[in-house]
Amino acid sequence: MPCSQVLWRFPSFIPELMSSPRCLQHVYQSSCTFISLFLNTFLIYLISYKSPKKLGDYKYLMIYTAVFEQFYTVVDLLTEPTAYSYGYSFVVFRRYNATWTNAEESQVLIVAWCGLFGSSMAVFGVHFVYRFASVHPSSSVIYTKIQSIGRNVLVLFAIPVVYGVWWTFVCFVYCRYSHETYHYIRNVTKSLYNLNIEDISYISAVFYVDNPLDGSIHLNIGSWIALCQFSTMVGSSMFCVSYLGYRCYSELSKQLSMTSTQSNSLQKQLYFALVGQTVIPVALMYFPICVFVFGPVFMVEIGVVSTFLTHAVTLYPVLDPLPNMFIIKSYRNTIMSKLFISVSLNLDIPLFLRYSTILLPLTIFQQCGKI
Numbered sequence: 001m002p003c004s005q006v007l008w009r010f011p012s013f014i015p016e017l018m019s020s021p022r023c024l025q026h027v028y029q030s031s032c033t034f035i036s037l038f039l040n041t042f043l044i045y046l047i048s049y050k051s052p053k054k055l056g057d058y059k060y061l062m063i064y065t066a067v068f069e070q071f072y073t074v075v076d077l078l079t080e081p082t083a084y085s086y087g088y089s090f091v092v093f094r095r096y097n098a099t100w101t102n103a104e105e106s107q108v109l110i111v112a113w114c115g116l117f118g119s120s121m122a123v124f125g126v127h128f129v130y131r132f133a134s135v136h137p138s139s140s141v142i143y144t145k146i147q148s149i150g151r152n153v154l155v156l157f158a159i160p161v162v163y164g165v166w167w168t169f170v171c172f173v174y175c176r177y178s179h180e181t182y183h184y185i186r187n188v189t190k191s192l193y194n195l196n197i198e199d200i201s202y203i204s205a206v207f208y209v210d211n212p213l214d215g216s217i218h219l220n221i222g223s224w225i226a227l228c229q230f231s232t233m234v235g236s237s238m239f240c241v242s243y244l245g246y247r248c249y250s251e252l253s254k255q256l257s258m259t260s261t262q263s264n265s266l267q268k269q270l271y272f273a274l275v276g277q278t279v280i281p282v283a284l285m286y287f288p289i290c291v292f293v294f295g296p297v298f299m300v301e302i303g304v305v306s307t308f309l310t311h312a313v314t315l316y317p318v319l320d321p322l323p324n325m326f327i328i329k330s331y332r333n334t335i336m337s338k339l340f341i342s343v344s345l346n347l348d349i350p351l352f353l354r355y356s357t358i359l360l361p362l363t364i365f366q367q368c369g370k371i
Helices: 010-018 021-050 058-079 103-135 141-150 153-174 179-193 221-255 261-297 304-319 321-327 329-338 357-366
Strands: 082-086 089-095 200-206 208-210 217-219
Touching (some): 021 058, 082 179, 103 221, 200 221, 261 321, 304 321, 321 329
Antiparallel strands (some): 082 089
16 A cells, blocks of 8 residues: 555554555655754754864865765655665665656666765765874875875865766666566565566666576676675775774874863864764664675575665664764754753763753763763
8 A cells, every 4th residue: 555545544544554564664764864854954053153163174074974964865765765685686676656756767766876875985984084184194105195185175075976976887887677687686576575577666786697598507797897896885985984993093092192171172072973973884884785785695695684774774864963963062062052951061961961861862972081
């Protein structure tokens, strides 16, 4: 039953909604979209008007990320993709029957969603490139080149665009319809979702194809080319997040004992914000997508677990603004003041939280240090 039909019958809304996974997905994605739009809009306000002066050009990169996440979450809601990994293939598809789009428009949406996913990989990395360039001394030619990139905000703005175009091209060329993959994906969507392949738009990769003549299995070259491109894209992003992140942590730890109290406080806030910005993409993006893509390569049956990929991707723009909002002190104090709470510089937040559970998340961040 289409979700639009359920929404008009309020008395029976709950039982019908619970019986329709598609409606549950729509409600979940709609909720995440509105929460993400609100949080990122508020974060843009905080960055624009409440940022410490010493934050410098980094605030423009933060605004860029918040705007990107707003755009991403809207496209995610419009697309409502479903991802599934089965056998030696994966497919990301969108039902376009009974929607406002036709087959061609639906295909554009699914490819655009995949392209934005590629851009998100770069968005993670450029933050760490900038932080590395800001705190790490030049000690080699490679580090000097990384720092020259990290200090140029316009170059950092361009990198996610390049990644998005790159991954869009890969999906359009190597992951779209082909005679070799058509029959396999048709059987997958029909047996698992009872959907005719003519009613969906999709991108897919089938790594091994059966030979109908002798039953042997051979490699599907197009899917393997896409896998190599994906590995390069995700690997470069993970390098920035893991290695450059580690170097940032090490250098910031050294600097904390050498800088002034004010600079020390800001560096410490950015340090813990960076930790949060590392944990969230690893948990919600890197790990799920790697399991989703590499499972079929090794013929590991993932099954229904793979559907959580789209749920994790949808949740990411909701959680990503929170570390900056609650860890950077000027932002945190503004949030507290907006909730009509009187805040002073020496406020004992853990004690205060005994009487105010609405600010419970602040306790976690406060334990990271007196920031």
